Amino acid sequence: MSRTTYTCPGCERDDRVQAVPAVYLAGRDAVTSRERNRDGDMRTVTRTVxxxxxxxxxxxPEAPSYAIGGLGVLAGAVAVGTFLGGVLAGKWFSGESAHEPPELDGWHLLPQDVPVEPPPAYEFLGWISALALLAAVLVLVVVLRRRAAFAHLTRGRHRAEELWSCGWYCHRCGTVHFEDVPGEDRTPLTLQRFRERVWEHGGYGDLAAEQRAVDSDRS
Incomplete structure (x- = not known):
């Protein structure tokens, strides 16, 4: 089965020229390993390398971090826990003798004869639950806004991927060039310059200066 072979415009050789999508996918692997958790039990963990x-x-571009979502989950758990604690505590104390004079041999003791200890105040649990719930809602709003902003920013990624798929990477030179793209020549591009071209085509080229392309695999 024949295939189209392109030479690198830098070294004029084709033995180490590979399509950019193939290079990109080859460098993303799911690695599964066995390790111990905090309790000392073995578990299977899959990570993307x-x-x-x-x-x-x-x-x-790299998607924004959603690590703050963990704080939202924690705040939600605190809100539910304190709310249930307040409800249970109020139920327990609702049937105590503090609300009704006790009986002794069929006679009701007078309230002034029985020292009544007021039940503990559990209002603070309600405040903690309300504040934790508010924090959880705020975190949720932040995460949703970040996702919406990223989706809006990368809405032109299909255009970027059209140009990106026409790129060819030379493993010998460490450069990228385009083939058969109207308006684009075959000049070898650095990884950063290639990123700028592709991301500009998608409408988010300004992020290329913030997220610079660095090939840490090359010495």
Whole structure:
């Protein structure tokens, strides 16, 4: 089965020239390993291992971090826990003798004869639950806004991927060039310059200066 072979415009050889999508996908592997958790039990963990070259050839910017979502989950758990604690505590104390004079041999003791200890105040649990719930809602709003902003920013990624898929990477030179793209010549491009071209085509080229392409796999 024949295939189209392109030579690198830098070294004029084709033995180490590979399509950019193939290089990108080859550098992203799922690695499964066995390790112990905090309790000492063995568990299976799957992680995605990405090479520096694959990251450098990414057609879209890195998505914003959603680590703050963990704080939202924690705040939600605190809100539910304190709410249930307040409800249970109030139920327990609702049937105590503090609300009704006790009986002794069929006679009701007078309230002034029985020292009544007021039940503990559990209002603070309600405040903690309300504040934790508010924090959880705020975190959720922040995460949703970040996702919406990223989706809006990368809405032109299909255009970027069209140009990106026409790129060819030379493993010998460490450069990228385009083939058969109207308006684009075959000049060898650095990884950063290739990223700028592709991301500009998708409408988010300004992020190329913030997320610079670095091939840490090359010495």
């Amino acid at each position: 990405t090479t520096g070259l694959s990251d450098a050839l990414a057609p879209v």
